[in-house]
Amino acid sequence: MTRDTMEGFTMAALDSRTEAPVMEVRPDVLDERENALEVREGVDEATVAAVASLGAYKYGFQTDIETEYAPKGVNPDIVRLISEKNNEPQWMTDWRLKAFERWTQMEEVDWAMLDLPDIDFQDQYYYARPKSMAMKPKSLDEVDPKLLDTYKKLGIPLKEQEILAGVERPEGERRVAVDAVFDSVSVGTTFKAELAKAGVIFCSISEAIREHPELVRKYLGSVVPPSDNFYATLNSAVFSDGSFVYIPPGVRCPMELSTYFRINAENTGQFERTLIIADKGSYVSYLEGCTAPKRDVAQLHAAVVEIIAEEDAEVKYSTVQNWFPGDADGRGGIYNFVTKRADCRGDRSKVQWTQVETGSAITWKYPSCILRGNESQGEFYSIAITNNHQQADTGTKMIHLGKNTRSRIVSKGISAGQAQNTYRGLVSMHPKATNSRNYTQCDSLLIGDKCGAHTVPYIEVRNNSSRVEHEATTSKVDEDQLFYCRSRGVGEEEAVALVVNGFCKEVLQVLPMEFMVEAQQLVAISLEGSVG
Amino acid sequence: MLEIRNLHVELEEGAKPILKGLDLSVGAGQVHAIMGPNGSGKSTLSYVLSGRDGYVVTEGSAHLGDIDLLALEPEERAAAGLFLAFQYPVEIPGVGNMTFLRTALNAQRKARGEAEVSSGDFLKLVRQKAASLKIDAEMLKRPVNVGFSGGEKKRNEILQMAVLEPRMCILDETDSGLDVDAMRLVADGVNALRDEGRAFLVITHYQRLLDHITPDVVHIMADGRIIKTGGPELALEVEHNGYADILAEAQ
Numbered sequence: 001m002t003r004d005t006m007e008g009f010t011m012a013a014l015d016s017r018t019e020a021p022v023m024e025v026r027p028d029v030l031d032e033r034e035n036a037l038e039v040r041e042g043v044d045e046a047t048v049a050a051v052a053s054l055g056a057y058k059y060g061f062q063t064d065i066e067t068e069y070a071p072k073g074v075n076p077d078i079v080r081l082i083s084e085k086n087n088e089p090q091w092m093t094d095w096r097l098k099a100f101e102r103w104t105q106m107e108e109v110d111w112a113m114l115d116l117p118d119i120d121f122q123d124q125y126y127y128a129r130p131k132s133m134a135m136k137p138k139s140l141d142e143v144d145p146k147l148l149d150t151y152k153k154l155g156i157p158l159k160e161q162e163i164l165a166g167v168e169r170p171e172g173e174r175r176v177a178v179d180a181v182f183d184s185v186s187v188g189t190t191f192k193a194e195l196a197k198a199g200v201i202f203c204s205i206s207e208a209i210r211e212h213p214e215l216v217r218k219y220l221g222s223v224v225p226p227s228d229n230f231y232a233t234l235n236s237a238v239f240s241d242g243s244f245v246y247i248p249p250g251v252r253c254p255m256e257l258s259t260y261f262r263i264n265a266e267n268t269g270q271f272e273r274t275l276i277i278a279d280k281g282s283y284v285s286y287l288e289g290c291t292a293p294k295r296d297v298a299q300l301h302a303a304v305v306e307i308i309a310e311e312d313a314e315v316k317y318s319t320v321q322n323w324f325p326g327d328a329d330g331r332g333g334i335y336n337f338v339t340k341r342a343d344c345r346g347d348r349s350k351v352q353w354t355q356v357e358t359g360s361a362i363t364w365k366y367p368s369c370i371l372r373g374n375e376s377q378g379e380f381y382s383i384a385i386t387n388n389h390q391q392a393d394t395g396t397k398m399i400h401l402g403k404n405t406r407s408r409i410v411s412k413g414i415s416a417g418q419a420q421n422t423y424r425g426l427v428s429m430h431p432k433a434t435n436s437r438n439y440t441q442c443d444s445l446l447i448g449d450k451c452g453a454h455t456v457p458y459i460e461v462r463n464n465s466s467r468v469e470h471e472a473t474t475s476k477v478d479e480d481q482l483f484y485c486r487s488r489g490v491g492e493e494e495a496v497a498l499v500v501n502g503f504c505k506e507v508l509q510v511l512p513m514e515f516m517v518e519a520q521q522l523v524a525i526s527l528e529g530s531v532g
Numbered sequence: 533m534l535e536i537r538n539l540h541v542e543l544e545e546g547a548k549p550i551l552k553g554l555d556l557s558v559g560a561g562q563v564h565a566i567m568g569p570n571g572s573g574k575s576t577l578s579y580v581l582s583g584r585d586g587y588v589v590t591e592g593s594a595h596l597g598d599i600d601l602l603a604l605e606p607e608e609r610a611a612a613g614l615f616l617a618f619q620y621p622v623e624i625p626g627v628g629n630m631t632f633l634r635t636a637l638n639a640q641r642k643a644r645g646e647a648e649v650s651s652g653d654f655l656k657l658v659r660q661k662a663a664s665l666k667i668d669a670e671m672l673k674r675p676v677n678v679g680f681s682g683g684e685k686k687r688n689e690i691l692q693m694a695v696l697e698p699r700m701c702i703l704d705e706t707d708s709g710l711d712v713d714a715m716r717l718v719a720d721g722v723n724a725l726r727d728e729g730r731a732f733l734v735i736t737h738y739q740r741l742l743d744h745i746t747p748d749v750v751h752i753m754a755d756g757r758i759i760k761t762g763g764p765e766l767a768l769e770v771e772h773n774g775y776a777d778i779l780a781e782a783q
Contacts, residue, residue: 479585484622487582487639488692489610490630498635502675504627 010028056368058326060198063150063388067183067265068134076100079237081128086206086240089213099226099236106230112135112364113422113454117298122446124300128183128265140188142196150262151180154291168457176287177202179243179259186241191255198254200284201246205273207242210311215246223306223343223370231337231364232509235271239304242272247313256512259289263305263323263334269281269300276306278313280346285316287515290359294324296332309348309453312371314392316354318515322522323359328417330389333361340367344376344402352379353396354510356519361390364426368397371405371433378407381507383519383528384504385500386419386451400433400466401502409440412504415451416527422454431468436465442472447527449498460513533731534558534581534700539592541573541580541756550576552756558700558749565742566735567767568753574735576706577753582616583669596700610636611643615698617689617746619705620655624676629688632676633695635738640696648726662761665721685713690721701725702733707741719744741773742755752778 017252070081079100083093110116131320132144138444140148156289162237177191179202195202201212226236243259263270278284286527301323309315317340326333336359353367363386369378380396406429415421427438444453454473476500485495501523508516508523534556541551543616550573558564568574583606599612624632624772638648649657662669667687677685686706693701703722707715722732722745734745735773742750742764746753750766751758759782760766771779 321665350554480626483584483606484618484624485632485636486606487584487610487616487618488636488696489607489638489643491607492605492641494635494639498627498632499624502624506624 017408035314059154059291059322060402061153061295063146065144065263065264066129066131068129069125069265069268070126072267073122074100074124074234074238078126082238082240085127085129086209086329088206088209091213091217092209095221095226096237100147100238101231101373102227103233103237106233107128108230112424113420113456114163114362114364114391114393115420116362117335119300121234123267124371125265125268126271128268129185130182131239132242133182133185140190143188146387147182147355150182150264151260151459154260154262167449176256176258179204179257181241181243181259181261182272183263183265183268183270186243189243193341195254195257198250199251200253201244202257203244205242205244205275208275212244212246215277216244216275219308220273220275221306223308223341226340232304235273235302235339238269239271239273242274242303243276244274245276245284245286246473247278247284249280249282249310251279251282253282253284256287256320259288260404261288261290261300263290263299263491265300265437266296269302271301272303274303274305276315276317277308278310278315278349278503280310281312282310285512286318287512288314288317288319289322291322291324294327294332296327298326298332299334301334301336301338301360303340305338305340307342307351307413309342309344309346309349309351309373309376312348313346313437314350314352315342316352316512317342317368318354318511320356320515320519320522321363323388325359326361326388327524328388330418331359333390335362336358336360336365338365340459341397342368342378343370344373344405346376346379347373347402348375349373350377350379350451352381352510354467354507355383355394356507356511356515356522357382357384357392357394358522360392363390363392363394365394365459368399368426369407370399370401371407371436372401373405375404375406376402377405379510380409380411381510382406382411382423383414383504383523384421384423384508385414385523386416387526388417388419390417390419392420393422393424395423397426398428400429400436400438403432403434403436405433405434407438409442410436410506411440411442412445412507413442414447414500414503414527415444415453416447418450420452420454422456424456424458426458427460427468427470428458429461429463429468431462434463434465436463436467438466438468439469440468442470443503444472444474445500446474453465493527496522496527500524500527533560533594533597534733535595536581539577539580539594540590541576541631542590544586544588549590550578550587550756550757554753554757556733556751556758558733559634560699560731562748563726563732563734563745564664564749564751566733566751566758567739567755567770569779570737572753573756574753575704575717578616578702578733578735580648581609581702582606582614593773599681607639608643610696610698611640613691613699615696615701615777617686617701617703617706619708621677621679621680621685621689623680625678626682627676629672629674629676630655630658633672633692633756637695656688658691658695662691664724665691665694666717667691682709683711683717686714687721690718690725692699694725696723699729700731700733704735705734705737707732707738708731715741716744726765739767742767754779754782 323334413421536556752760
């Protein structure tokens, strides 16, 4: 039953109709406020005009580097080739092939409020690797300087003494270990030795498959099964790299861990796989960042992230997603189809998802929590900004299975230009999840009169002792607020950034310090030119 | 300081004339009061001077010193030293009062080519100004005007004025919605900011605010024009007899 519920939002809705004691709240009844607001003249016209002039993507450069590609398209041979490139054992190759077989029988999902272009899955490269990475470098010193330079330009510290951009702190006080993934391969991982001292395993997933097969076999696909959904199944077949984290029982990870994904090669999809295992009583905070060059052809990104939290474990997962959003006319950009899910397997385990989604032409993403353990907790904090022709259908699923489980959802959607921004969320209280609670707060902010904000909550309660609360608001960046700021000397763009940052504050403040500063700036940049 | 000549303004929507040839001259260090019945154009005057959208100036001029106010964006007018204390200060959820004020101060300083104020120096500055205006420092931590009482909102305007140090302050019905004690606190704040280099234009319905902020000059405004100008005694006359006599006289 759980599986069914997880397979997709439409499935979840169907599922609820087949079982008897269900309190179903139809999303269309509960809350659909599309452009229901009165649009005033003046600021709005100026707003819309200026949104069009946007184009401030700061990470659009391309690294000129020799790249090896697998032949275009996907078939069992490509799947075997990827497996072979990673020196994988037979069980892994078989696992991939099974997923591929499954994928050929699946269809793309169409329930999201997205205008999906036809994607030719055979017209993509599924594996691209910088030539210099053919022999995996033993340490970062051996990595091609051009690659290192790319990360330097992106502000990602690959030297162990460096600290993430934004906040200066005394050395040694707050460090971040980085796994840098470039196209299909992991370039290197910092602080590995120091983390190993604490028993923490932090490496690329390809390395983990070779070095820690017992952990990978036990957990891979246990949260997002290879048959989960179209994109996750494709990912299961062709994922090339990604990060692997294991925190042993009782260990508080001594530093923040992060993965930085960079797509560089053209016509290449990035399919990375992240697996995070927090064993009993452990704690880890994990950060993920992503960027891509500016191109007028769209690129595919279909990742899977699985988190397992055992008894009393706590995982915080923060993402700043800044893939290239496409240009002002909607050309190019990343199509981002991501399946992220956490299994709060043990009692009192806790997972917190925080995401700042500013990039991508299309975002399809629902970081979710299965609250299996009694008294387990799931939290989802999201800021999704769409501008120009960007489309986002994003939200979360909180599946309450255990007793006394708690979940909290705070979603802030901001639309400008002609963008469409949808919050889609499922809160499901299963019969055994007695005395459980959910609180959902969904706020949308509109800038201009051609964009849309939609809220689609699915709520299922199958016991009498649980409580679900849902609050939703839609507002506009108001002319009065902007004039008030401007009359105090604050320029119009800065005024919008100020108001929007205020709107997002509850989410921004749960981000780790390094990300908060970056995210605040990103909010301003994403909306640059959205007024005036 | 402020020179308004033959100002004609109409609403953008419907081209309805609001100001019909307004003349006003406020000298440095002076406090002028504008009184007038509802709909006489008092608030429009304050909005037009500060640059709000929705109004069209069809004739006339407004200068702050030798700066042509009407040619500037609202934020440029602020940087030039104009300040409007709003009748209804706007709430900005999630934005701390301190952040707001520092952003404003630094934006103005930047526009004037001055160095930005560091957070440490800013904190000192705000604390000192708040103390001198008897404003609780707790108010600085809250989001701009969110959940503020009527009195707190108006005092927050005065605090902003104190920090931004404009040379021309317009108070748009700052007394509306205030009880006697709150009004006195606001008036004390304004009086503390009076000095030779700064001028005030106090827009009000009632004489009672002028008991606390003594004006040098009082103007009576009706139908988009100043119809009578006098000393503080003019405000008292309005208080006793209403506008009827003055309106009749003007006609």
